[in-house]
Amino acid sequence: MTATTDVLPTDHPVELAHGHGDGGINTALLGMLLFIASEIMFFAGLFAAYFSVRAKYGSHWPALPEGVEFAINPLVIIATLILVSSSGVIQWGLWRIRKGDRRGLNRAFALTMLMGLTFLALQATDYVLLADEGISLNGSIFGSLFFTMTGFHGAHVLGGVIGIGIILSRGMTGQFSARNHVAVEAVSAYWHFVDVVWIFLFLTLYILR
């Protein structure tokens, strides 16, 4: 067999599944990044809808029913600060496990989870207050856009919190180490994505208007 190279051990063909290239990005993390790319495009669709409707209204925005005013609630600012800083906390946890510090990872992820849940609670409160003021999904185009965009973002925060919960429960049984923590990398990348989407939502819906 001069023409073929036995690059692979024939008694362990399964090892093929792990790929041949050394170095480069981990396969699972690459999968997560590609998934995040598709998620970005989903939100891009919603943002495109927002801006193309917004462009029609000029200064008559936000378009709401007669007598209804849209004002920024201080709760939202607090929620924003919490979510943005949670990105730092989760990143700190990631740095800890890269150094092999399991306890640091668990602490950081527990705190991030708490911050995510607080954000969701504040968002729910904000929804109730807005409903009292007469802003809802079905009352106006602004309401439709606002609740769809923030609602889908909230669902993604919930997804992130569940992911963080899974990491936390695995972390508490000591499943991660300095060498083996792909899932931690993937979940924190997802959490950063959720955070960045919120920054754009906050700027678009509350500041830019």
Place this chain on the structure above:
Amino acid sequence: MATTALSPRAGAYPRSRVYEWLTTTDHKKIGIMYITSAYIFFLIGGLMALAIRTELAAPGTQFLNPDIFNQAFTMHGTTMVFFFVMPMLAGFANYIVPLQIGAADMAFPRINALSFWIIPVSALLLFSSFGLGGAAAGGWTSYTPLSEAKYAGIGQDFWLAGLLLNGVSSILGAINILATIFKLRAPGLTMLRLPIFVWTVLVTSVLLIFAVPVLASGLVMLFIDRNYGGAFFDPAAGGDTVLWQHVFWFFGHPEVYILILPAFGIISEVLPVFSRKPLFGYKAFVLATVSIGVLGFGVWAHHMFTTGAVFLPFFSITTFLISVPTGVKMFNWIATMWRGKLRFTTAMLFAVGFLASFLIGGLDGAFSASTPIDFALQDTYWIVSHLHYVLFGGSAFGIMAATYYWFPKMTGRFLDERLGKVQFVIMFVGAHLTFFPMHLLGISGMPRRIQDYAPNVGWQDLNLLATIGSYLIGFGTLVLLWNMFVALRGPRTAGDDPWDANTLEWATTSPPPSYNFDRLPEIRSERPLFDLKHGGAGHAPALPSGEGSQR
């Protein structure tokens, strides 16, 4: 012996074959399930097409009342795009890509199984609407306000939910394919040595990841409009009805390339093998594929010229521009065949049929890129003709070529070549008989999506011709099914490399073992198996006779 010696099999678990197929994560089994289910959807969508053509054969209402007719053409288009061509190409990608890059499986085998099993579930959701108050009837594009709650029944909601689920399958599949191509290539297989089919699937997957989620956002907005009183597409409530068209076509135009690029890849595998030449201009072809992918996101509003809401010159120019890389490919293919040693197998015939038919479809597209012509032809049968020339003459012919080309690899058995040629002739004649008269009907003003037409407008003969053609296509499909049925009961005579081909999938047994390869040839070009057999690429020595693994 014409078979490769394999490692001893691992002891098999005693479990039934049904259980094995239901729970498999093997990319080859999943690929075959994708392809099989896509052929079933081809039959369903095809029957709907025949029903449509039967109604249109003569003026007056003979076969379908207008309500059912609207459901039939809506579901025909939806089925063919989302449940025939997309899963079919996903199936071939699933089966072939890991083999062509020398991998043992996809990067995420369990997600792969999930992507497949979502398809039947989403189809069930979509088709159940027929029995639950009528299917969607607003065309496969489901333009608002026609698809809003005021005008469309519950079938529209099933349509939205079914496509949303179908999209999840596409996105997961695309992520899997990309991770596989980027991470699991065999040693020596650099990006510019990837087989062209892998390149086209790669670009298609990128398009899927960037386009399908945008459709998902549109589907969600329409669902909210219909069910929760949203105002997105309702001008009366402050929304914007043209917004739907923007969102739909921002997905819809890349989707066109999602449906055709893998077929380009198939043709680019088949033509070199049966011309006994390498693909002419490999790098130009790769570059053209990537440019189509990029430009594909800048042409969506050419579907909306007549709305008056888009900047015509920009989208007209980008549309003309995107025909350039497609033209490059046309030259690649023709130059590949030029002075080649041609073997007209069925796969090759379908590939050549693809070139002829797709060329007409592509030229139609260039005509429609010119705004004044588009204004005249918008929503006429010209458009129906154009899209069927590229989707049937293009994608479906590519799928037929792939079926004949890779069937021996998947089953170890040949499809009968004589029946195949009969099928090709019937389908080729049928396709042109069906779709060419539609050009003329369109120019003479026949609108698309109508159930009836007046007897005195002169559309009768051409419509009858198209109907006869569609029955020929249906008959050709029966020939294919018969061919498969007979072949699957026959002996395994194909051997490892029946076509004397170039790429790695032919360097293992037919069908391949669950782990695909015992050993891989040295990879020094995009044709590693050719190098192995014929000592190409400088210094890979020829295979000694007697102990060879291929011949």
